[in-house]
Amino acid sequence: xxxxxxxxxxxxxxxxxxxxxxxxxxxxxxxxxxxxxxxxxxxxxxxxxxxxxxxxxxxxxxxxxxxxxxxxxxxxxxxxxxxxxxxxxxxxxxxxxxxxxxxxxxxxxxxxxxxxxxxxxxxxxxxxxxxxxxxxxxxxxxxxxxxxxxxxxxxxxxxxxxxxxxxxxxxxxxxxxxxxxxxxxxxxxxxxxxxxxxxxxxxxxxxxxxxxxxxxxxxxxxxxxxxxxxxxxxxxxxxxxxxxxxxxxxxxxxxxxxxxxxxxxxxxxxxxxxxxxxxxxxxxxxxxxxxxxxxxxxxxxxxxxxxxxxxxxxxxxxxxxxxxxxxxxxxxxxxxxxxxxxxxxxxxxxxxxxxxxxxxxxxxxxxxxxxxxxxxxxxxxxxxxxx
Amino acid sequence: xxxxxxxxxxxxxxxxxxxxxxxxxxxxxxxxxxxxxxxxxxxxxxxxxxxxxxxxxxxxxxxxxxxxxxxxxxxxxxxxxxxxxxxxxxxxxxxxxxxxxxxxxxxxxxxxxxxxxxxxxxxxxxxxxxxxxxxxxxxxxxxxxxxxxxxxxxxxxxxxxxxxxxxxxxxxxxxxxxxxxxxxxxxxxxxxxxxxxxxxxxxxxxxxxxxxxxxxxxxxxxxxxxxxxxxxxxxxxxxxxxxxxxxxxxxxxxxxxxxxxxxxxxxxxxxxxxxxxxxxxxxxxxxxxxxxxxxx
Ligand SMILES: Cc1ncc(C[n+]2csc(CCOP(=O)(O)OP(=O)(O)O)c2C)c(N)n1
Ligand code: SF4
Ligand SMILES: [Mg+2]
Numbered sequence: 001x002x003x004x005x006x007x008x009x010x011x012x013x014x015x016x017x018x019x020x021x022x023x024x025x026x027x028x029x030x031x032x033x034x035x036x037x038x039x040x041x042x043x044x045x046x047x048x049x050x051x052x053x054x055x056x057x058x059x060x061x062x063x064x065x066x067x068x069x070x071x072x073x074x075x076x077x078x079x080x081x082x083x084x085x086x087x088x089x090x091x092x093x094x095x096x097x098x099x100x101x102x103x104x105x106x107x108x109x110x111x112x113x114x115x116x117x118x119x120x121x122x123x124x125x126x127x128x129x130x131x132x133x134x135x136x137x138x139x140x141x142x143x144x145x146x147x148x149x150x151x152x153x154x155x156x157x158x159x160x161x162x163x164x165x166x167x168x169x170x171x172x173x174x175x176x177x178x179x180x181x182x183x184x185x186x187x188x189x190x191x192x193x194x195x196x197x198x199x200x201x202x203x204x205x206x207x208x209x210x211x212x213x214x215x216x217x218x219x220x221x222x223x224x225x226x227x228x229x230x231x232x233x234x235x236x237x238x239x240x241x242x243x244x245x246x247x248x249x250x251x252x253x254x255x256x257x258x259x260x261x262x263x264x265x266x267x268x269x270x271x272x273x274x275x276x277x278x279x280x281x282x283x284x285x286x287x288x289x290x291x292x293x294x295x296x297x298x299x300x301x302x303x304x305x306x307x308x309x310x311x312x313x314x315x316x317x318x319x320x321x322x323x324x325x326x327x328x329x330x331x332x333x334x335x336x337x338x339x340x341x342x343x344x345x346x347x348x349x350x351x352x353x354x355x356x357x358x359x360x361x362x363x364x365x366x367x368x369x370x371x372x373x374x375x376x377x378x379x380x381x382x383x384x385x386x387x
Numbered sequence: 388x389x390x391x392x393x394x395x396x397x398x399x400x401x402x403x404x405x406x407x408x409x410x411x412x413x414x415x416x417x418x419x420x421x422x423x424x425x426x427x428x429x430x431x432x433x434x435x436x437x438x439x440x441x442x443x444x445x446x447x448x449x450x451x452x453x454x455x456x457x458x459x460x461x462x463x464x465x466x467x468x469x470x471x472x473x474x475x476x477x478x479x480x481x482x483x484x485x486x487x488x489x490x491x492x493x494x495x496x497x498x499x500x501x502x503x504x505x506x507x508x509x510x511x512x513x514x515x516x517x518x519x520x521x522x523x524x525x526x527x528x529x530x531x532x533x534x535x536x537x538x539x540x541x542x543x544x545x546x547x548x549x550x551x552x553x554x555x556x557x558x559x560x561x562x563x564x565x566x567x568x569x570x571x572x573x574x575x576x577x578x579x580x581x582x583x584x585x586x587x588x589x590x591x592x593x594x595x596x597x598x599x600x601x602x603x604x605x606x607x608x609x610x611x612x613x614x615x616x617x618x619x620x621x622x623x624x625x626x627x628x629x630x631x632x633x634x635x636x637x638x639x640x641x642x643x644x645x646x647x648x649x650x651x652x653x654x655x656x657x658x659x660x661x662x663x664x665x666x667x668x669x670x671x672x673x674x675x676x677x678x679x680x681x682x683x
Contacts, residue, residue: 034491034520042523043535060536062526063457063493088432088455119442120432120453199508277575 012182014175017145018110019044021152023054024190028079031059031070034123036088038112039354064089068096075105078202083273087114087128101136104163108155114172123359124171127324130332138166139301141271145180154241160197162230174273188376189248227239235304255299256307264293266375271297281367317375318348323356330383360387391568403446405438410565411591411605413513421575426479429464431459433485433519435512458491459484460500461588463507477498482509486527487517490546501555504583515594522596532648558583558627564590569629590617596654610642615668627680640662
């Protein structure tokens with residue numbers, strides 16, 4: 001019997017799926033602090049750990065700040081490290097997020113996208129992680145429990161190759177708590193895909209190397225040039241990981257995913273759980289004779305600029321749906337796309353719509369209406385509230 | 388049985404969303420009515436924040452500022468300084484925080500405020516775990532208690548926050564229990580009249596978190612006090628200790644029996660917890676005896 005073929009289909013929430021991905025990745029250290037709606041990840045990990053199935057060192061410190069402070073040197077010591085958080089927890093980690101990438105750690109973290117306070121809210125909105133876009137973390141946005149499980153495993157491979165920490169983000173409740181049939185790959189498959197983590201440079205008594213000591217201007221500058229060079233390799237690493245994973249499991253992934261874009265004269269660009277809604281809207285529009293398609297941005301950091309330009313070249317109209325609001329500029333993906341398309345011949349007319357900010361529901365029908373309303377309009381520079 | 392003497396001024400109203408039978412709502416009622424209307428509250432994410440109410444409703448009459456989990460004492464310091472700047476130094480600034488927000492993530496801010504002796508009245512509702520997120524351990528969770536993150540029972544002791552606070556030499560520290568309302572009220576009144584940092588830790592048996600029957604919260608709290616597991620005390624200036632209930636019973640078993648979080652314990656474990664309780668009680672007696680106020 002092919003041991004790889006024993007993938008099982010079970011009903012899992014997005015958070016449980018993440019925990020199973022973590023289990024299969026065989027992490028060594030997991031520092032983690034609870035926060036709604038991430039807590040089921042922590043609980044599932046603790047359950048797997050108490051059953052003896054997960055062997056990792058579990059650390060439950062007093063805050064996310066300490067959780068991330070523990071993650072970084074654990075990773076630098078050569079341990080495979082996972083953590084998970086959401087919203088306030090991610091924001092509290094902010095100082096250490098910069099530290100983690102500057103120190104070239106290879107942590108994988110799941111962030112459950114939730115509105116940041118104030119006021120308090122628990123709703124799907126991607127501002128928490130998008131606001132970390134300059135911290136030097138790889139960011140991948142997942143649409144479904146299956147993608148989250150697969151993504152955790154792929155990201156360990158990418159993070160540990162590039163020595164850049166990586167975040168997999170999935171939306172509160174829509175993905176974190178929604179239950180779907182999920183294929184759990186066999187341990188053999190994962191072991192074949194994910195080699196053990198063995199960094200050459202690490203905290204090790206036999207090596208005697210130190211990390212993070214004060215550097216002069218030139219050396220500090222060099223650390224960022226090195227990080228930049230490593231970041232530049234990430235889109236290819238993500239593509240390669242997605243291809244390899246696809247060969248092993250039948251589920252292929254790429255930095256971007258095109259859905260029904262053949263001959264499309266309007267393309268909706270979005271991330272995360274919104275993609276599921278857009279798929280339905282696109283099907284309905286195609287049915288009604290509207291040539292609509294979707295471009296899903298899975299890899300957001302580093303932004304796959306070349307691939308985005310290629311995908312959108314010659315498309316007459318693109319509409320970005322942003323489930324986030326950056327005060328003073330608008331939707332963040334919209335801003336990013338404007339910069340990507342700068343100076344491009346045959347660039348689409350680009351509309352930025354803020355849809356579903358704060359977790360407000362956006363239905364497929366609503367998306368159909370928005371497309372009808374904006375596809376032939378001249379675009380505005382700024383983003384527009386539409387929900 | 389003592390009579391409860393307590394005047395309800397309507398500072399805490401019905402419609403709040405505490406679990407039916409939760410003693411935290413009872414404690415909040417007593418505290419808010421004792422503090423009165425010249426007060427501003429700061430609350431960090433916890434059951435008390437939920438009980439205070441979600442927008443646009445509020446179960447408390449005083450204005451509340453909902454802050455972040457790690458910041459209650461720092462935010463309260465900010466409110467107090469603003470009031471002082473506006474020449475309103477007599478307004479009480481009250482903090483509501485859970486044990487997670489106090490013993491764990493908020494300890495740094497609390498220590499700093501205590502060291503500066505900020506004029507705040509800090510109430511910690513100690514339900515010995517993170518109940519808002521579904522019942523994980525905090526550093527206030529006692530030895531052997533089962534929580535969502537300690538499925539086999541916690542292997543370390545409850546953090547002795549009282550001694551940590553005493554080491555800051557703040558003017559007033561007390562513990563209180565919803566089973567001893569007059570004592571709680573007297574401590575709030577006393578604290579209110581003191582300038583500087585006051586911290587009162589209120590024991591809250593959590594119905595789902597501890598596995599306590601819906602009608603047993605106050606009884607469980609009483610048993611915790613009477614068994615000496617949660618002594619009712621006051622500490623002035625970090626050195627003068629006084630016990631409000633100066634006797635304790637011989638056995639903690641009846642207290643443990645109220646709670647599912649201790650259901651897994653065998654006789655050996657119970658004996659060990661008993662020994663721990665007896666040891667801590669003797670230590671406390673010694674602190675009382677050694678208090679400078681008793682040895683002028
Ligand atoms: C920085 C940050 N991390 C995590 C959370 C999630 N969170 C909200 S309440 C809570 C537990 C609070 O426990 P405690 O202070 O004991 O209050 P209780 O719920 O038990 O009343 C946690 C972890 C948060 N709000 N902010
Ligand atoms: S969870 Fe526990 S402490 Fe919170 S309101 Fe319910 S009974 Fe009270
Ligand atoms: Mg608590």
